[in-house]
Amino acid sequence: MSLDAYFEPQTHEADIYRRWEASGAFQPSDDPARPAFTISMPPPNATGTLHLGHAVMLAIEDVMARWRRMAGDAVLWLPGTDHAAIATESVVIRKLQAEGMPDPRAALGREKLVASIADFVAQSRDRIREQVRAMGASCDWTRERYTMDPQLNRCVNAVFARMFRDGLIYRAPRIVNWDPYLQTTVSDDEIYHEERPATFYTMKYGPFEVGTSRPETKLGDTAIAVHPDDERYRAHIGKTYEVPWPKGPTITIRVVGDPHVDPEFGTGALGVTPAHSHADFDIAQRHNLPLIQIIGEDGRMTEAAGPHYAGMTVAECREAFAAELDAAGLLVEARPYSQSMSLCYRSKKAIEPLPKAQWFIDVNKPAVPWKGKTLSLRQVLRDTVDAGDIEILPEHEAKTYFHWIDNLRDWCISRQIWWGHRVPVWYRGEEDMYVGHRPPSGDPAADGWTQDPDTLDTWFSSALWTWSTLVDPDLAADPARDLRQLLAESPDFARFHPTSVMETGYDILFFWVARMILATTYATGEVPFRTVYLHGLILDKDGDKMSKSKPATCVDPLDTIAEHGADTMRLSLLLGNAPGKDLKLGKERIVGCKRLVNKIWNAAKLVQRTMDGASPADLALPEAIEHPVNRWMLGRMRQLITRIDARLAGYHFGDAAEQIRGDFWSQFCDVYLEAIKVPGLADAAETPAVVSRVFADYLKLFHPFLPFVTEHLWSALGHDGHLITASWPAAEMAHDWPAETAGVDAAARLISAVRALRAEQDLAAAAKIDLAIGVRNRDIGDVLRACGPIIERLTRAEQLVFEDASDDAEAPADAAVTLDADFIAAVRLGAADRAAEHKRLEKQLEAGRKRLAGLDKQLANENFVTRAKPEAVQRVRDEAARQREELEAVEARLATMAG
RNA sequence: AGGCCCGUAGCUCAGUUGGUUAGAGCGCUACGUUGACAUCGUAGAGGUCAGCGGUUCAAGUCCGCUCGGGCCUACCA
Numbered sequence: 001m002s003l004d005a006y007f008e009p010q011t012h013e014a015d016i017y018r019r020w021e022a023s024g025a026f027q028p029s030d031d032p033a034r035p036a037f038t039i040s041m042p043p044p045n046a047t048g049t050l051h052l053g054h055a056v057m058l059a060i061e062d063v064m065a066r067w068r069r070m071a072g073d074a075v076l077w078l079p080g081t082d083h084a085a086i087a088t089e090s091v092v093i094r095k096l097q098a099e100g101m102p103d104p105r106a107a108l109g110r111e112k113l114v115a116s117i118a119d120f121v122a123q124s125r126d127r128i129r130e131q132v133r134a135m136g137a138s139c140d141w142t143r144e145r146y147t148m149d150p151q152l153n154r155c156v157n158a159v160f161a162r163m164f165r166d167g168l169i170y171r172a173p174r175i176v177n178w179d180p181y182l183q184t185t186v187s188d189d190e191i192y193h194e195e196r197p198a199t200f201y202t203m204k205y206g207p208f209e210v211g212t213s214r215p216e217t218k219l220g221d222t223a224i225a226v227h228p229d230d231e232r233y234r235a236h237i238g239k240t241y242e243v244p245w246p247k248g249p250t251i252t253i254r255v256v257g258d259p260h261v262d263p264e265f266g267t268g269a270l271g272v273t274p275a276h277s278h279a280d281f282d283i284a285q286r287h288n289l290p291l292i293q294i295i296g297e298d299g300r301m302t303e304a305a306g307p308h309y310a311g312m313t314v315a316e317c318r319e320a321f322a323a324e325l326d327a328a329g330l331l332v333e334a335r336p337y338s339q340s341m342s343l344c345y346r347s348k349k350a351i352e353p354l355p356k357a358q359w360f361i362d363v364n365k366p367a368v369p370w371k372g373k374t375l376s377l378r379q380v381l382r383d384t385v386d387a388g389d390i391e392i393l394p395e396h397e398a399k400t401y402f403h404w405i406d407n408l409r410d411w412c413i414s415r416q417i418w419w420g421h422r423v424p425v426w427y428r429g430e431e432d433m434y435v436g437h438r439p440p441s442g443d444p445a446a447d448g449w450t451q452d453p454d455t456l457d458t459w460f461s462s463a464l465w466t467w468s469t470l471v472d473p474d475l476a477a478d479p480a481r482d483l484r485q486l487l488a489e490s491p492d493f494a495r496f497h498p499t500s501v502m503e504t505g506y507d508i509l510f511f512w513v514a515r516m517i518l519a520t521t522y523a524t525g526e527v528p529f530r531t532v533y534l535h536g537l538i539l540d541k542d543g544d545k546m547s548k549s550k551p552a553t554c555v556d557p558l559d560t561i562a563e564h565g566a567d568t569m570r571l572s573l574l575l576g577n578a579p580g581k582d583l584k585l586g587k588e589r590i591v592g593c594k595r596l597v598n599k600i601w602n603a604a605k606l607v608q609r610t611m612d613g614a615s616p617a618d619l620a621l622p623e624a625i626e627h628p629v630n631r632w633m634l635g636r637m638r639q640l641i642t643r644i645d646a647r648l649a650g651y652h653f654g655d656a657a658e659q660i661r662g663d664f665w666s667q668f669c670d671v672y673l674e675a676i677k678v679p680g681l682a683d684a685a686e687t688p689a690v691v692s693r694v695f696a697d698y699l700k701l702f703h704p705f706l707p708f709v710t711e712h713l714w715s716a717l718g719h720d721g722h723l724i725t726a727s728w729p730a731a732e733m734a735h736d737w738p739a740e741t742a743g744v745d746a747a748a749r750l751i752s753a754v755r756a757l758r759a760e761q762d763l764a765a766a767a768k769i770d771l772a773i774g775v776r777n778r779d780i781g782d783v784l785r786a787c788g789p790i791i792e793r794l795t796r797a798e799q800l801v802f803e804d805a806s807d808d809a810e811a812p813a814d815a816a817v818t819l820d821a822d823f824i825a826a827v828r829l830g831a832a833d834r835a836a837e838h839k840r841l842e843k844q845l846e847a848g849r850k851r852l853a854g855l856d857k858q859l860a861n862e863n864f865v866t867r868a869k870p871e872a873v874q875r876v877r878d879e880a881a882r883q884r885e886e887l888e889a890v891e892a893r894l895a896t897m898a899g
Numbered sequence: 900a901g902g903c904c905c906g907u908a909g910c911u912c913a914g915u916u917g918g919u920u921a922g923a924g925c926g927c928u929a930c931g932u933u934g935a936c937a938u939c940g941u942a943g944a945g946g947u948c949a950g951c952g953g954u955u956c957a958a959g960u961c962c963g964c965u966c967g968g969g970c971c972u973a974c975c976a
Contacts, residue, residue, distance in 0.1 A: 007935060137918035193973085199976095212976060225976090262975065340973085396903065400971070403902060406973065507971095537970095575924080576912050580904080582969085584911060592925055599936070606935035646915095655913070662923070673935075752941085759930065759942045793933050832915030851920065858919095872918050872957090879919055 001714055003608060007601045009565025013708045019634060020711075025724045026140045028074040028496075037073035038499040039065060040138055040466045040529075042512070043147060047088050047124045050131035051587070052538040055507055055557040056577070058135045060535060061503050063653050065138050066704040068500075070728040076496045078469050079132060080145035081125055085420035085458040086190075090182065092117045092419075105786035110418050117419045118148075120181040125147040133557065136566045136707045138724065143492070143758045145469040147461045148421070151476030154460050155468035157424035157437040158483040159523050164425075164435045166367045168377065168522075169413075173357045175281040176412055177342065180299030181349040182571055184416040185358060187457055189410065189511050190345045200337035201322060202267065204330040206241040206253065208233075211266030213339050214276075214777040215325065216317040219248050219305045220294035223272035225283050225873055228257030230268055246324040248309040256287045275355050295354055314352070317752050335510070359454070361518075368522050380521045381405050381514060390517065392532045393651055394580035397506060404510050411515075413457045420455035437479060463519035466499045466528040487524060499529045506534035533651055536582035538573070557587050567706040568594045574705055575661075577654040586670055596661055597709050601704065603669055607695045610676060611688050615718035619689040623733075627893060628783045629681050629790065630690045632744035633672045634735040636663065637694050639729040644701055660701045668698060671748050680789045692717070697729040743783025746822040747791055750784075753818040754795040757827055760840060772815070773799035774824035784823065797827075818890045819844070820880050841894055848887045 020026065028036070038059050044054050061077060068837045069075040096104040096116070104113055125146070132139070145152065163169040176185040208224055221243075226233035234257040244250040253272075257561050260283065261270050274284030274291040284291060294305040301309045301317050309317050325331040338410040342351040363378045370380045382405050384390045385398055392398040412475045414423055422784040426449040431452055434440060439449045452667045461468075470492040475481060487493050502513060513532055520528035540555070550894055571593040577583050611619065625631050640663050647656035676682050676691060696719065703710040714723035754771065771792070790799045815826040858864055865873055 003935095209976085214976085256972095260974075265975050272976090277974070277976080279976075282974065298925090340975090400903060403972070409974095510971095577915090582905095586911075586925095588925055589911070595936095595938095598938090602936040602939090604935080609935075650915085652915090655915095658913075659925070669935090670940080674940095755941055756943090847920085855919080858957085861956060865956085867956050868918075875919065 003601070003605050003713075006078055007565075007709050007712070008569065008599060009708060010562070012712050013134075013136070013566055016708050016711050017136065019518060020138065020722065020724055021141065023722055023725075025069075025722060026077070026138050027142060028076040028140065031074065034072055034074040036496050036500075037065075037068040037075045037076075038496040039077045039501055039503065040469060040499050040501075041077060041079045041137075042464065042504045043080040043082035043145075043462070043509075044128050044132075045084040045087060046121045046128065046146065047084065047091055048128060050128060050135070050557055052555065052573070054132075055135060055506070055569065056535055056538055056573045056583070057503060058132060060533070060653060061501075062135070062137050062502060062570070062707070063574065063648075063704040064503070065647055066707060066724065067648055067728065069138070069724070070700065070703070071727060073271060074493075074495075074728065075141070077137070077139040077506050078143050078145065079129075079137070079139040080147070080465075080469060081128060082458065083121065083146070083148045083420065084413065084463060085455060086182065086184070086186070086417055088117060088121060089417050089419040090189065090346060092120050095880065105418070109251070114418050134558070134566060136570065138707070143363075143469070146174055146675055147458075149473070151471050151473045151549055152461060152464070154437060154486070155464050155474040155483070155523075156421045156456065158486075159464060159519060160424050160456070160460075161436040162218045163361065163522070167365055167720060168362050168367050169359060171357055171359050172888055173355050174360065174410070174412065175276070175278050175353045176350045176356045176358055177344075178297060178354045178356065179344045179347055179349060180297065180352055181347045182344065182417070183297065185356065185414065186344050187412055187459070189459075190314070191342050191351055192345060194339045195338050196341045198337050199322075199334050201325075201331065202333040203325055204332060205269070205271060206243040206664060207236065209267045209332055210268045210269050212271060213337055214273075214318065216301070216305075216309070216314060216321050217273040217276050217294070218271050218291040219245060219252065219301075219309065219317075219321065220273050220275050221253055221271045222274055222284065222289045222292060222899060223253050223287065224255045225258045225261050225270045225272050226255065226268060227261045227263040228259060230261075230263045245306070245321075246328040246330070248306040248321070248324075249304070251292075254287075254289065256283070256289070256825055258283050258286065260432075273354070276353050278353055281355070281844035288628070289479070293354060293355055295352055297354070297356075299352055306732070339398050358412050359456075361411040361413055363410055363518075369525070370521060371854070377518050377522065378405055381408075381518055384517055384521060384527050388528045390530065390532060393534065394578075397509060397532075397534055397580060401509060401514065411457075413460050414452075414454040416453075417455055419462050420458060423452035423454045425452040441470045444623070459515050460519075463515035465495050466502070466516060466521065467493060467524055467526075469521060470497055483523065485556035497524070497528075498526045501531045501533055502529040503533040503535065506536065509534060509806055524529055531651075533708045534580050535577065536580055539582050539584045540586070555587065556589070560590060564590060564594050565597065565708065567597050567708050570598065570707075571657065571705055574657050575654050576658070577650060596665075597706060599665065599669065600698075600709060600713070603664075604717065605696070606673055607691055608717060610691045611717070614688060616692050617718075617720065619683075619692045621689050621693050622686050625686060625690065627681055627684050627686065628737075628740040628786045629672070629744055630674050630684070630686060631735075631737040631740040633668070633690060633694055635737050635741045635876045636667055637697050637729075638731045638733070638735040641697070641701070641729050645731070657705045660698070660705075664698055664702075668694065674794060675787075675790045678790045678793045680786075685861045697724060700726060700729050739780055740783050740823075742777075744787060746777070746780055746820070747787040749820060750818070750823055750825050751791055751794045753820065754791075754797075754825055754827060757816050757818060758795075762871060768798040769796070770799045770801075771795060772801050772803055772826040772828070772830040774803045774826070775822075776820075776824060777822040780822060817841075817893050819886055819893070821886065824889065838894070838897060841890055841897075845894070846888065848883060848890065852880060852883045852887060855883060 041061060042057060065075050065077040093104050101107050108116065160169060177191055179186055198213050200211060200213050201215045202209055203215060212218060237257040238255065240252060240254045242250055244253055272280045272283050272289065274281050274289055275293045276295055292304050294302055295314060296302045299313060301312050303310050309320065312320060323333065343349065344351055351395050364376045366374050366376045368377055368380050370383065382402065385392060385401060392401060424436060426439045427446060428449045438444065439447060441447050470490060471486050473489040475486055475489055504513065516528045520526065557569055564684060572585060572590045625634060643659055644656050647659065678685055681687055699710045699714055711723045775784055788800055815828045818825045855876055860878060
């Protein structure tokens, strides 16, 4: 197959992807001898579109999947989508509202609204699937999962029921983060904080003065808390006071001593509002204080706040109450204050802490069997990373993880929305409660059971993702099997769990990664994954988060794929990418990556010409390689493969890509492909085989990064099968020729030096030169001589002679000379600019002296010589000797020119 | 308030356990090519490794402080 002028991704990529998929290459090998390598794809939101976060995730995971697959593992990369409870429900509700349905929940009712959301999801899932394909992701679509699949629901319910039985799930009134706008609770992690200007009030409060930024909550106070050691208040502790509020209720407060109160802050006395503050609720728990709810779920004051204030919004009440306090002479001070507000991620509206009965996971109860002990969930979370069962990359994220664990509170898992896994708890009458997949006696409706109306936090089901996706759907359909049996009998679970690597953004370390560890250790007794690889955010070239509102700097992965191809898109996300590191992506970067694709393509054309119609199968590498340049090339490839294997194994993907690119460009293209055009190498019988082999190895090395163009070239050059399932190149230990490696390197240096000389002497390219080479390093003499024709051609030398090193000083006075540790190259210039040559040598002399002085100084330092490692000292000695020799040569040369 | 990360060439970043003359890509300058190259090649300029101090024979690398930038967490009422 002959190659077009350039690679057109648009015409090839979709077809190549279809071929891969049809070949079954995405499915793991069923050869039991192969080790399993598993990645659970973090499921994108089913209603979303592919953004750069997904793109970088897919690129990195695909590199791992393709590399391990070629290296011989049974690779399972399991794709899927997430139902994204709150996000999806609010998207659909807004859509319905835009279509003229002001209150879809009321208008449709639960069943119809849920059906309508399900429809919407089903439609948009296809879109995200196509986008994942467009990235070239080599995931196993036959095992695609969705967080709302029946067998996943089965797992959700089973885990819930077991945790309930173990006392790890409980229902209790707690202060929840209530979003009055979305009318639901949200978890601690779904909140963000924002500094807002506010007022800090100090008010008279019975016998005390108390400071607060939320005076309206004082209507619901039940205590004053002070530090137990605070002399000012010690006498009051334990006493009870009645405090009448202007136009409000008279509250009864008890004075409690609590060490959590900071005596330095404000007046040192804290009004305790148990119903509307997490902190105050904790104080109330410790001191057994009553709780009065004065703010309702609608975000308005309740009757408990008194008839005057009831019905006001919180903001209205704050203003009104402050005014009344002022009028009554109770307001001591009101000063400007910066308040940290809690806002909901989804609605961007203020969170109102209030008491509500919710389902919680107890993170402190010791009920989890782990390594022969019974630990709390919190302890297990810590142990997995502490003991090294799970490795987090970058390492410093482990600190963040521990910090999070230390501050972890019980996890509120119930939500008052309709879209999601419904809490698997059933009630009948006042007394009967059943927790499990479904009530014991068949049809719940007929038997008078009602299911809990709440749904579960999305992250509860995502927390099971690594293993619930491996549970066999048919087995899960059988209600007789319990969770243990399901796991024991599901072949994929046995084969592919724990997964190998969890690759995701560091921004969801807590949301998701930690929850997977929590739920999976509990449910399966295994860690969910061995390694966590956290990638960074993608920023625009100014370092800001990309947003559609800044189209000039925004890179849309779909546009980029359409315009430049998936290979280019992937590489631009991978180069310079390291774990945890944010990546600035500008359009320039993309252009640079596209050039590599083009370069590979063009190199292939030359390779194809060199192969001259033979197939790679015809061009088996001979046992003995003769030509030094071929030996050099194979030796270089051996070194490269070793380096790349180490980089990949260490998760340095960007670095690996960079190294392959560098060697490919500067050694394979610039040196080797130039050299094979020259007689001697060009007509060597072994050369086509070496070219074919080395280029094939490069295609393999590039494949995880640039799957499409490499796969296309693989078949265009006549290789059998698909590159995706070809075997990863092995470093051939036999391909080790030190003299050839050093010799050809020297030749390349020599060529470069002569070219520099030409440039300095301002010689036209056409200018004829005579080149005399003195070999100083006898070990590489033969190799250098063998490279003669190549040197001649690439330096455009008219005549080339080799001389012995002893002839160093014999170069004629009108020649320009380059001095190297291994060789001396003299270019006869004719009417050259001797002044320029003189100046150049002077410069070289000066630099050399400076360098030598530094080395000598180091060697004169007794401390260095005695204390440094002997190898280090020897290195410096060798270098000094070489430097001295070179200096002498330069000096001699200058003398010759003068004479 | 606490924690974490970052500061290396004009730009984006590499720099593995401290050890020769700190690298790459892009950009820039000059020259050359268009017979693998919507080009490519060659050569070149460009860095007080944020600053100060310390440990060490030796610091971009380890430690402390300062300045600058970013992120996360939080029950300062």
